Each structure stands twice: as structure tokens, then as C-alpha cells.
Amino acid sequence: MQLEGEFRSGYAALIGRPNVGKSTLINQLLNFKLSIVTAKPQTTRKKVLGILSGDDYQIIFVDTPGMIDPKYNLQKIMMNYLDHAIQDADVIVYLVDASSARHDFDALENGLLPVHRPVILALNKIDLVQKDKILPLIDGYRKYYNFQAYVPVSALKNDGLDFLVKEIVHSLPANPPYFPPEYVTDQQERFFVSEIVREKIFQQFGEEIPYSCHVQIEEFKEQAGKKDYIRAVIFVDRLSQKGILIGKQGLSLKKLGESARWEIEQFLGRSVFLELYVKVMENWRKKPGKLKSLGY
Secondary structure (H helix, E strand, C coil), X not given: CCCCCCCEEEEEEEECCCCCCHHHHHHHHHCCCCCCCCCCCCCCCCCEEEEEECCCEEEEEEECCCCCCCCCHHHHHXXXXXXXXXXXXXXXXXXXXXXXXXXXXXXHHCCCCCCXXXXXXXXXXXXXXXXXXXXXXXXXXXXXXXXXXXXXXECCCCECHHHHHHHHHHHCCECCCCCCCCCCCCCCHHHHHHHHHHHHHHHHCCCCHHHHCEEEEEXXXXXXXXXXXXXXXXXXXXXXXXXXXXXXXXXXXXXXXHHHHHHHHHHHCCCEEEEEEEEECCCCCCCHHHHHHCCC
């Protein structure tokens, strides 16, 4: 029971399968684009912190990669991020797609649950579900696991999120805030710029290309009276992928740079000069040494 005047703060790990809406949810809760969102699964690669501060609470959300059966070393590292986020969390928000035809028990089947901390079940996309179907759906999950709370939400429609925040705060320990109240994340501008470029790759290219790319900011220079200068390198697995990214006469890379530059300028609130380069680092997703050199 929370005492009057008692401040609560702690870590809330968002977990769930790919494309259940974790990144959309955290962006809505923070009113800030913390995580990239695309129609393709597995866009989140690392755990990303988002900080929500209220008068008597601070929730540090951890957006995690979607739960998958890892096939190569990068995916294994992603699942390690997920496992560590769960172990370090004070409360876990297990997000499922309420509009799915099947009950989503992947967290249990993958051995991520049960854990000795509160787990809140958030049933997302209720805007796509008939209202009389929601309670039977909750009853089905209740029979399978003893969740701390069951919260129907629509991240896209910003519905039910206030109640979700209240349930999370209720499960947090009494602690002073970890971060100053004006903080929304612990990440630097370089991280968000690289993620914007990566998001545009997901949006512009199909099939395997986006999953084979890693974006690294090699230079980020603020210049008084001039545009900021940003040089980003896109690493790919194979030479053929480099050709696809660049395109005929460089047109694909030019289009990518234009769309990324526009959004980077909106994010930073100032003009930038963006240079994109494509380099081949063969099989970087599978080789531990190369993954380490890229910051994984």
C-alpha cells in the first residue's frame, strides 16, 4: 500500500513478441519518439530506457527486442538484452496482441516467466477487438498465469494508458527518483540519429536488407552559424546489399539520405548536413568479434 507522500520509482521492462506494439506503447507513454516503429518485426535491437516522471513517481521503462527463437549471434545478443532487462526490472509489463487469434504464452514457453516480481498483462490493440470478447480473453490468461493486473489498452489510440501507469506505479518500490524529472531518456543524440537512419532503411527497403544493416555515427559536429555535420556509415553483410542500398547512380542512397535528414532535423530542431556511406562487413551479425566492435 502506497503511503501519502511516498515517492516510488523503479524499472519497468516491456516484453512481448515482435510487433505487439511495445515501441508504440512507450512512445505514447512518454509523448516522445524513443523507439523506431515500422511494420516489420524485430526493429528494436537493444534495450532502450524511457523515463516517465510524475509528482510522486518515476517509471524507467525498458523497451526490449521482441521475443524470438535466435538463429544467429546478433539475435542471441538481443535475447540476452531481454533476459537481463527482466532480471533487473522491478515490474514487468507483458504486452500481448489482443486482436490475435491465439493466446500469447511465448514468455512462459521461452522460460522468461515466472519471475519473483510483479508481472502486469497489458492486452494491446483492443480497438481491433469487440468489447464483449475482452473479458473472456482476460479469463483465459488468468487461468494460465497469476498476473498482478490485467490492463486492456490501445497504444495506437492512447486508450487505457493512464490505468496502466497507475498499475505500474503501484508495483514499484519506495525509492527517490533515479534521474532528474526533465529527463526522458539516458541516450545521447547520436543514438537517435542512428536509429532514424535505420528506421528509414526499414521503410525504404524490403526483405532481408534492413536486418543486414547496422548504422554507426562516425562524426557528429555542431558548428556555430552553420549546419551540424553528421557522417553515418551503414554496414551491410554482403557486397550485393551495398549495391542495393546505393542504387543506380546512387539514387536509392540519395533518397534515404533525404528522408533521414528531414526527420533528424525535426528531432534536433536545427539544420544538419548528413553524409551517408555504405561499407561491407561480411557476416557481421554472426561473428562475435565484429558484433563487439559495433557496440553489441
